[in-house]
Amino acid sequence: MIRKETELLRFTTAGSVDDGKSTLIGRLLYDCKSIFEDQLESVKKSSERKGLAHVDLALLTDGLKDEREQGITIDVAYRYFATPKRKFIIADTPGHIQYTRNMVTGASTANLALVLIDARKGVIEQTHRHSIIASLLQIPHLLVCINKMDLVDYNQDIFDEIVETYRQFAAKLDVKDVHFIPISALNGDNVVNRSEKMDWYEGPTLLHTLENVHIGSDHNHIDCRFPVQTVIRPHSDEYHDYRGYAGRIASGIFKPGDEVVVLPSGFKSKIKTVDSMDGELDEAFAPMSVTITLTDDIDISRGDMIVRANNQPKVAQDIDIMMCWLNNDGPKPRGKYTIRHTSNEAKAMITEIIYKLDVNTLHRNEEDKEIRMNDISRVKIRTTRPLLADTYNRNRFTGSIILVDDATNETVAAGMII
């Protein structure tokens, strides 16, 4: 069997009940033959039970009993489909403001965000919200689908107007790569197959865009960062003196012979081997999981980071972050939390709330400083031990943190280092 290597693209969608998100996902899965007959059969039965005239593909994407009963998406659901070119992971998230934290969660691992606009309504508050979150989370590619074109007679003027309005709004955001596609998810226009009703649109279809958007540069291959997860010591006769540092490369490229510095100790050494079970590697890059051995015997443990001498992260205890609060209970005054950053852990305290960001307008509110669930705010934190930090817009993996409540052990906040 001849098989071509395929790439992985993770994308996020956000939307609420009526914007056709579920129909679009259903359409993509269906046209890519990723819905099985027994799944379709069970959705048909459920649709009939609910007295619906059509097969409600939304039932396919809602996983929990409560979601299907209430007809809403509550949590992030993951969907999978593949074409001969790429494999896709969809993080399907609810779009309503009360679920901002779930949108943020879905966005955190995405290469691409799919933003849906109802052609009849144009750019609305929800469009702003989804785009602002995509920009904050530094999703490299935005795909704006103007949906329900069938309901506006496939009119090019309407499409052009929406694109123009969106462009003006997006100028305020930090997004680099934006695509616009007029579609009808219901009829399948420009989703997988080209629309015959919109010959004025000469761009690619949605699926073609998903298959071809350039994701090769999404990983940072410049700044070498290797957070050590654990130390491998086999204690066997064959590998008596083996001491390997296991981890996943956060960014950069590592090769045998590279001069490296181990942080926070600052000890210098050289990479002896880059190991995997498939043998020693000539080089390794993000996001590979490997085991590195060094020429010198130095004390290294979980939480340390192997980097290059001429390119190091900031070593800091006072850090500014954009923080999304994830928990029902707001932060405790002077409360201490466990902060997790790469494989490192320390205690942290929120020392100052600078402003709260309105995710619908980008307005900075410096008056109301009471943080509630779903709020995104710029805050200062102080940690008990220094973090080896990069800014989030330079490095998603060494620029992100979570806060854990020590009493409940819950993950209460996520932060992006500024």
Next chain:
Amino acid sequence: MHSYYLSHLKELEAEAIYVLREVYAQFENPVILFSGGKDSLVVTHLAKKAFSPAKIPFPLLHIDTGHNFPETIQFRDELVARLGAKLIVGSVQKSINDGRVAEEKGINASRNILQTTTLLDTIEAYQLDACIGGARRDEEKSRAKERFFSHRDEFGQWDPKNQRPELWNIFNGKHHRGEHFRVFPISNWTEMDIWQYILDERIQIPSLYSAHEREVVERNGTFIPKSEFIKLRDGEKFVKKMLRFRTLGDITITGGIESEADTLEKVIAEVAAARQTERGNREDDKRSDTAMEDRKKEGYF
């Protein structure tokens, strides 16, 4: 000029290895839940890769319903010997004998549900704080909502509406005494990924997955294998069929599909063309629309 990108399988492999190493670093007493099925074999193989050249630092835990395919048990014991790993067996028969659970009665009786009690009792007895499983999000709708690190309270229960948010690749395994985590390193893999990986890595799998001749009875549109646990109903009879199994559960509830695919390559070609989900032949999922969600809340795999 190099192009620095990984194929999707290599990226999924890197993700799974990262998760397994996090388990090792964050927990005191983890195990791999081992059924002998293809998914748990892939997880075990990934664990070998994650800690090479050291041995897998986790014991394997098998919840034995007593209703096994004989092939599965033989395969399990050979693998454990090859890996030099420790095997823990939780016995459903013992749970029945001890009066912890009662055997189901009726025409569709199975020991599927009973496993939950045995599993939770074993977790308590060995004070396990993490059970690494081979569940995948594409398998079933409630599993699509599952986290990589999935919290279980002191009763072993899952609260799907109150899960910890999971962002980037930062996993939070903090827990109180008596609570534990289920960890799913291959959450993002699909059935197709599993088969391609088995082929690429030449992972040994039980012969049940490729086509062979077997005595079966046709029931509810699937073929249930002949075993000492199956009683024929009126009008039913055992027939010989060429078939294979897409998933492996108890011999009493796992239906085969007619197939001529007797090599891995042919199996993959069949998977690619399949129009039914792999769990479509599992009686345990057919009990109701929310059968999996309900079982998972109670502490099932």
